[in-house]
Amino acid sequence: EISGTLDLGNFVLTAKADRIDLLQDGSLVVLDYKTGTPPSAREVAAGFSPQLPLEALIARHGGFPGIPAGRTVSSLLYWHLKGSSAGGEEKNACATGLSPDRLADQALEGLKGLVEAFSRADTPYEARPHPGKAPAWPDWLHLARVREWTAAAETDGSDA
Numbered sequence: 001e002i003s004g005t006l007d008l009g010n011f012v013l014t015a016k017a018d019r020i021d022l023l024q025d026g027s028l029v030v031l032d033y034k035t036g037t038p039p040s041a042r043e044v045a046a047g048f049s050p051q052l053p054l055e056a057l058i059a060r061h062g063g064f065p066g067i068p069a070g071r072t073v074s075s076l077l078y079w080h081l082k083g084s085s086a087g088g089e090e091k092n093a094c095a096t097g098l099s100p101d102r103l104a105d106q107a108l109e110g111l112k113g114l115v116e117a118f119s120r121a122d123t124p125y126e127a128r129p130h131p132g133k134a135p136a137w138p139d140w141l142h143l144a145r146v147r148e149w150t151a152a153a154e155t156d157g158s159d160a
Contacts, residue, residue, distance in 0.1 A: 004064035006057060011115045013063075017055045020064060027074035028067065030055045030100070032093075038078035041095040044103060052076040052093045053107035056100045073100040 002020060006013045019031040030052055032038075039049035056076060062069030076093035094100060117123050 002064050002066075004055070004058040004067075006061050006063045008112070008115070010119070011111075013054060013058065013111065015051070015055050015058055017059075017064065020055075020059060020067065022067075022071075023074065025074075027072040028056075028059050029075040029077060030059060030073055031077045031079055034078050034080050035083075038080050038091050039093070041091075041093055041098075044076070044093045045095040045098055045106075047106065047110050049093075050107040050110065052078075053100070053103035054111065057104040057108050060101070060104060073104065076100045076103065 001016050001018055003014065003016045005015075017030060018033045021029040021031065023029060032052055032055075043049045044052065053076065056073040058064060059067055059071065059073055060069065062071075078091040078093055079088055080091060081088040094103060118125075
């Protein structure tokens, strides 16, 4: 593991990459170990799983110790570790036609948009901004009182 940062002016992005390999051609491969199911390339491209693209962004800007700025990131990979005799499998996080650089650029734009939006006092912090992409009842959801509001809406017919 290696920790890195990227100063975006009013926000500092931090990450801990599982592994970054330097290839003989001078390019980098950013890897993430997964014991559960890795995100699909489609989820990465849609911005729902930005971890590897953001780590690529940090690496491109020299934000990881020992990695100079300007290196090309040639691959974003998940190593799905299964514990079986086969050991696991490698999954490419880049959808067809999307390079690691393009995904990193998209992740940066998405991050800048979120930083700008959440810097405004009138931006709500939703408990479940994308309900279909989150566990139904994560550990912290009780803080938003979702179950109470859901139960109240079911009993009085309102759209709480």
